[in-house]
Amino acid sequence: MRHQEVELLAIGAGPSNLALAVAVEELAGSELAQDTLVVEQRDDVAWQRGMLLPWTTSQVSFLKDLVTLRNPRSAYSFVNYLHSVGRLDQFINLGSFSAYRMEISAYLAWVAHSLQHVRVQYGRRCGSIRPHHTADGPSHWSVEMSDGSTIVCRHLVIGGGRDVHIPEAFAGLPRDKVIHSTEFAVRVDEIGTDRPLRLAVVGGAQSAAEMLTAVHQSFPLAHCTMIMRSIGLQxxxxxxxxxxxxxxxxxxQFHAALPEAREQLLREMHRTNYSGLTPELLESLYRRIYLDRLAGDERIEMLTMRDVVDAQLDGGEVAVTLLDRKTGGMTQHRFDKILLGTGFASAMPRIVQDLARSAGVADISVNRHYRMNLPAGYGATCHLQGVNESTHGIVDSLLSVLAIRAEEIVGDLLAHRSTPPVLVFADSTLTP
Structure with missing residues (x-):
């Protein structure tokens, strides 16, 4: 379709908006559910696509799925998924609260395909979002997709996650020399096994350590150097x-806290999610290094307390200049590939910033129910998922809050819902 109109549009078919879709079906009734659309830029649903390695697990309990904390009897629970695919008894026998990442990813895809009324459309990338003005003011959003088609909605939920963070030193390198963790699993085969390679892994948290483990295991001729700003893996x-x-x-409690209290909470909780590793991965990685030393073949090198000052392409290699903060000295190292475990940008995603500018919002903020604060007179609403740490805490970016947050957003939508008017375009008339 060149033009569509829906009442509720959710951008991104990740855990946040799939939890929202289920909540719409279970709490809002079939009328709104049938007028809800989720668009996904990829051709399928996958969770942490870039790090879907066979042995990686989630760090949260499987009970913190899309629905259980809100509705333990939901047909969309992870337990019901396991039952539907005939694997519940095996999972129980595993004796773990942590499911494998690949299994959670399959669960999300199962939910997306099991929705009764909410539609999910794949291969649809959002290009821009602008307020659509009518006689009653900006009562809708006009969302232009990358293929030139347009979707008009009254209520918008953005749940596509934060933008990838590429450190400035690496931003100018050719794509074939740099692999970010968000695309590691789909590009790791580019590394090749035909010759000894020098691989740099930048970062000191879970994704960086997982990439280091994977390349050490898969490329026996590779020398792997881990570069981190911290004093060591924790x-x-x-x-x-x-x-x-x-x-x-x-x-x-977090939302109601004083600004200085919020800052302390975010600061002290940082290592609960961003700058640490699971104990199991730490133990496994240390044993790998120990066994290499025992065999006289030390293929893993740890460079701690180093800042990346510069990275330049030089004769097919990447020359990386590091500042040693212990000594103040500069050293240069040459690598064949750079693997970035540098996470995501702390700023609001570009798509949200662009929307805010078009709506005349200088300072992006949301209320307690995740609804963006818009200028007076707006009939359209926009809710943000997964990017509200400063007001809702670190948990906002994690699976732990999915089910309850979706319930709160749906409740807020229902409280502000009204029937959209007919919109007349130059080449078509769209009705709900």
Whole structure:
């Protein structure tokens, strides 16, 4: 279709918007569900596509799926997925609360294909979002897709995640020399096994360590150098007391906290999610290094407390200049490939920033129910998922809050819902 009109459009078919889709079906009734569309730029649904390695697991309990904390009896639970594919008894026998990443990814795809009323359309990338003005003011959004088609909606939910962070030093390198963790699994075969390679892994958290483990295992001729700013690899902070701060109910306390209290919470909780490794991966990686030393073949090198100052292509190699913060000295190292475990940009995603500019919003913020604060007179609404850490805590980017957040957004939508008017375009008339 060149033009579509829906009441609710969700951008991105990841965990956030799939949880929203299920909540719409279970809480809002078939009328709104049938007028809800989820668009996904890829041709399928996959979770953490770039790091879907066979042995990687989730760091949260399988009970924190799309629905269970909101509705334990839902047909869309992870347990029901396991039952439907005949693997429930095997998973129980595994004796673990942590599911494999590939299994969670398959669960999300199963949910997307099991929705009764909400539609999911694949291969549709959002290009721009602009307010659509009518006689009653900006009561809708006009979303232009990359193929030139347009979707008009009254309610918009953006859940595509943050933009990838590429450190400035590596931004100018050719694509074939740099692989970010978000595309590692689909590009790792580009590395090749035909000759000894020098591989640099930049970063000191879970994704960087997983890439290091994978290339050390898959490329026996490769020398792997891990470059990090920290003093060394550290385990996640994962005590049961700390984990209580990931309860959906804690969002209320965080949102109501004083600014200085929020800053302390974010600072002290950083290692619960961003700058650590699972104890199992730490143990496994240390044993790999130990066994290499035992065999006299040390293929893993750790460069700690190093800042990347520069990276230039030189004769087919990448020359990386590092500052050693212990000594103040500069060194240059040459690599064949750079693997970036550098995560995501802290700023709001580009698509949200562009929307805010078009709506006349200088300072992007959301209310307690994740609805963007728009200028007076807006009949259209926009909710943001997964990018509200400053107001809702670190949990906003994690699976832990999916089910309850979706319930809150749907409740807010229902409270502000009204029937969109007929919109007349130059070449068509669209009705709900």
């Amino acid at each position: 385990a996640y902070e994962a005590s049961k007391f700390t984990n209580e701060l990931f309860y959906p109910s804690f969002v209320d």
